[in-house]
Amino acid sequence: HTPINKTFGMNSPNIFSNKSSDILLTPASADEHVSLVDQIKNDKPLFGAISKKQKRGSYKCAHCPKTFPNLMEYASHMDEFNIKREFKCPFALCPWKVLGLPRRSDLRRHCAIQHKDELQSDLKHFLNLKDEAYPTILCSNKYCEKEFYRKDAFNRHVAIVHQNKKSRFNKKLAILLQQCP
Numbered sequence: 001h002t003p004i005n006k007t008f009g010m011n012s013p014n015i016f017s018n019k020s021s022d023i024l025l026t027p028a029s030a031d032e033h034v035s036l037v038d039q040i041k042n043d044k045p046l047f048g049a050i051s052k053k054q055k056r057g058s059y060k061c062a063h064c065p066k067t068f069p070n071l072m073e074y075a076s077h078m079d080e081f082n083i084k085r086e087f088k089c090p091f092a093l094c095p096w097k098v099l100g101l102p103r104r105s106d107l108r109r110h111c112a113i114q115h116k117d118e119l120q121s122d123l124k125h126f127l128n129l130k131d132e133a134y135p136t137i138l139c140s141n142k143y144c145e146k147e148f149y150r151k152d153a154f155n156r157h158v159a160i161v162h163q164n165k166k167s168r169f170n171k172k173l174a175i176l177l178q179q180c181p
Contacts, residue, residue, distance in 0.1 A: 036075040039098045049093040062102055071095055090123065091115055109134075113149040143173055 058067040059074035068074040085100030087107040112134040137154045139146040148154040161169045
């Protein structure tokens with residue numbers, strides 16, 4: 001492995017690759033003259049991965065109160081206001097490698113949650129991530145196999161799915177329990 005730059009993509013380019021070559025550290029200044037939208041569109045593997053992935057919810061701008069229904073509209077908004085973020089995700093198929101994150105702590109959290117199963121020990125060490133800092137939370141309902149990396153996501157799941165008697169999960173469970181006690 002090539003050593004990871006202490007500034008994590010802010011000065012000179014470094015590549016940190018694993019067997020599947022899906023981790024890439026690049027300087028934040030790379031492609032500064034190219035819009036974020038064009039950077040995403042021109043990266044065919046990334047654009048393909050984004051196109052296939054269905055995200056529920058919206059993207060909220062960290063700089064203003066606006067929200068956007070999809071990643072490309074969010075990237076266009078960032079371009080319009082020339083928003084540049086220096087903390088880039090090191091994973092090649094992650095849109096945050098182009099959009100970046102506002103703070104190092106946001107990058108740490110992003111990697112620990114979104115790429116938990118992909119993190120190599122070198123990258124964990126560099127980001128100062130310890131497995132116990134982001135434990136996996138298993139749903140306590142015996143009929144549910146969901147797992148979560150964030151307590152707020154777990155609490156939201158319990159409230160919406162299990163505590164709501166009219167949820168699709170509870171309706172299906174009631175039918176199944178009637179058919180097979």
